[in-house]
Amino acid sequence: xxxxxxxxxxxxxxxFATEGYTATSTNKIAQxxxxxxxxxxxxxxxxxxxxKAIFEEGEQAFKALYSNIIEEKDPxxxxxxxxxxxxxxxxxxxEFWRLQFRLKWELQHMNPDKTKPxxxxxxxxxxxxxxxxxxxxxxxxxxxxxxxxSQTLLGGxxxxxxxxxxxxxxxxxx
Amino acid sequence: xxxxxxxxxxxxxxxFATEGYTATSTNKIAQxxxxxxxxxxxxxxxxxxxxKAIFEEGEQAFKALYSNIIEEKDPxxxxxxxxxxxxxxxxxxxEFWRLQFRLKWELQHMNPDKTKPxxxxxxxxxxxxxxxxxxxxxxxxxxxxxxxxSQTLLGGxxxxxxxxxxxxxxxxxx
DNA sequence: CATAAAAGTAAGTGCTCACTCACAAATTTA
DNA sequence: TAAATTTGTGAGTGAGCACTTACTTTTATG
Numbered sequence: 084x085x086x087x088x089x090x091x092x093x094x095x096x097x098x099f100a101t102e103g104y105t106a107t108s109t110n111k112i113a114q115x116x117x118x119x120x121x122x123x124x125x126x127x128x129x130x131x132x133x134x135k136a137i138f139e140e141g142e143q144a145f146k147a148l149y150s151n152i153i154e155e156k157d158p159x160x161x162x163x164x165x166x167x168x169x170x171x172x173x174x175x176x177x178e179f180w181r182l183q184f185r186l187k188w189e190l191q192h193m194n195p196d197k198t199k200p201x202x203x204x205x206x207x208x209x210x211x212x213x214x215x216x217x218x219x220x221x222x223x224x225x226x227x228x229x230x231x232x233s234q235t236l237l238g239g240x241x242x243x244x245x246x247x248x249x250x251x252x253x254x255x256x257x
Numbered sequence: 258x259x260x261x262x263x264x265x266x267x268x269x270x271x272x273f274a275t276e277g278y279t280a281t282s283t284n285k286i287a288q289x290x291x292x293x294x295x296x297x298x299x300x301x302x303x304x305x306x307x308x309k310a311i312f313e314e315g316e317q318a319f320k321a322l323y324s325n326i327i328e329e330k331d332p333x334x335x336x337x338x339x340x341x342x343x344x345x346x347x348x349x350x351x352e353f354w355r356l357q358f359r360l361k362w363e364l365q366h367m368n369p370d371k372t373k374p375x376x377x378x379x380x381x382x383x384x385x386x387x388x389x390x391x392x393x394x395x396x397x398x399x400x401x402x403x404x405x406x407s408q409t410l411l412g413g414x415x416x417x418x419x420x421x422x423x424x425x426x427x428x429x430x431x
Numbered sequence: 432c433a434t435a436a437a438a439g440t441a442a443g444t445g446c447t448c449a450c451t452c453a454c455a456a457a458t459t460t461a
Numbered sequence: 462t463a464a465a466t467t468t469g470t471g472a473g474t475g476a477g478c479a480c481t482t483a484c485t486t487t488t489a490t491g
Contacts, residue, residue, distance in 0.1 A: 087469080103363055105279040109449060119470045124450060126468090187411065188359045189277055196413070219423040222415070223401065230404030237361065239370070241396070249393040261439080283479060293440045298480060300438090 088126050090116040096137050100182040104134060104189055138193070141179040149201055158208035159256055165205060165224065166250045169232040170243050181236050198225055262300050264290040270311050274356040278308060278363055312367070315353040323375055332382035333430055339379060339398060340424045343406040344417050355410050372399055 094115035098107040109130055113120040127133040148171075152164045172180055187194050202221050209217035235241070251257055268289040272281040283304055287294040301307040326338045346354055361368050376395045383391035409415070425431055 103277075103279065105277060106363075108447075110447080120449090121451080121471080122469060125470095130449065185362045188362045189280075191411065194411075216423055219419070222420075223423070223427075226404035226408065227397065227401040228404065229407060230400035230402065233403060233407065234400065237365065237368075245393070246396075249390055249397070253397075282477075284477080294479090295441085295481080296439060299440095304479065 087116070087118045087122060091118060091123055091126060091133065092137055092140060095133050096141075096178055096182060099134065099137065100178045100185060103185060109133075137182070141176070141182070144176045144179060145183075145197065149197075153200060153204050155204075158211040161204060161208035162212070162224070162254050163251070163256045165201070165228065166247065166254070166256075169228050169235055170247060172232055172235065177236070180232070184233060184236055198229075201225065261290070261292045261296060265292060265297055265300060265307065266311055266314060269307050270315075270352055270356060273308065273311065274352045274359060277359060283307075311356070315350070315356070318350045318353060319371065323371075327374060327378050329378075332385040335378060335382035336386070336398070336428050337425070337430045339375070339402065340421065340428070340430075343402050343409055344421060346406055346409065351410070354406070358407060358410055372403075375399065 091112065094112050095107075098112055098115060109123050110120050112133070113123060123130075123133060127136055148168070152161060152168075155161045155164060202225050205221035205224060206217045209220040214220045231241075231246075265286065268286050269281075272286055272289060283297050284294050286307070287297060297304075297307060301310055322342070326335060326342075329335045329338060376399050379395035379398060380391045383394040388394045405415075405420075
């Protein structure tokens, strides 16, 4: 059974992700969820409270995605898994990731850099693979992934297999 | 002499770029520009009209920046100039570029892909330089640049010289 | 210099916003 | 089962929103 609280969270995520935080009214969220507007405030105190609750929910998915890479021992697999990140991202948790990218620009304050541990892990991997400038390589790859993710989430289609094959050959993987 | 119309354009750009389009009220813009709110509507018809006017102004800078690359004959210089793009971007027309990136997420509708001619030029350059997959290389580089620009505009500092040197050696330039 | 056009403003307009309040129904607990 | 707590709602509330109107001042023009 799905509670009304969960319906609000779901509607909030969808609307914030597609229309933006400021542009989405609490009234619209309530209508979409099929509940009274006041219930939003009973459960989440205010609009920002709802946003924070949505964020905390998604944070789990975030950590799961990253920890899979952080815990990897084989440096080649670290690079490979990192490259595959934005390819999955297009389908899985699509909405949550759109929200993340959107809010990075809309509300700069609630955006601590979550990619830091990934970049450190990548640096370590490139070092083990004897790259000349592992830190620069890590930064380079992470910038590329951010750009690709951004384009993907904004609706730009691309050939996943071709892109993956290209990157794997570029980094001498598998 | 700076006209009141220009003051509105300037204030609008600054506020839209830092706070976002939806979150910025016409009242706030008028106060920042030191004019009456109604003057905005006299000059630009409505809020969206002001945004479009700001965009058209910035479009000039955009074209200048790109045409410098498009008209370049030497393929190595094409790649070199492309790499240098996000490095200048941090200082020159900083505010306009923040607006561009912000609005790409906030108002998806007014975002036709302006990078297409650049990507085509890059593909051509990589082909001349005998890269195996010039189209993929062009897309790869443009994604990286988008990611770097995004991080730069959001305030993430980085060593310009070091990054440039790294990229130049990666692409065997100069 | 007279007149028309352009630039500028103060004071609204109706509407939507996030949020509150008083109260009712459902659920839990003693 | 009675009381207390939680979950839910409809009907507001003031504030801020984009925008209009009626009017004045400045500038350009014949």
